[in-house]
């Protein structure tokens with residue numbers, strides 16, 4: 001399997017996993033752009049965020065909320081970002097929700 005994030009889901013590539021549900025996995029970004037930088041992904045391979053179902057999106061946002069609470073940024077605030085397509089800078093074509101916080105962005 002060639003998709004990097006599918007391989008993280010399958011445990012073939014190590015990642016610092018901070019949260020898991022039946023449908024999602026969340027792990028620390030390897031090149032963090034903020035003190036808290038976690039990626040929340042669906043276990044299922046979907047290349048782009050806009051192709052996720054409503055249920056998948058709901059699961060990602062619910063997981064992101066729990067990650068933010070666990071990381072202690074619920075009160076201070078955080079940014080949720082989906083990059084979609086080449087001009088956005090998307091590097092990994094397995095949909096992922098960035099959770100960024102811990103400093104003024």
Ligand code: AMP
Nearest residue numbers: 015028029030031083089090091092093
């Ligand atoms: P994007 O630019 O939205 O596609 O974001 C991809 C993100 O994945 C970047 O912020 C990378 O730093 C991050 N990334 C790439 N490889 C890994 C990895 N092996 N483990 C954790 N994060 C990664």
Ligand code: ZN
Nearest residue numbers: 003006045094
């Ligand atoms: Zn994938």
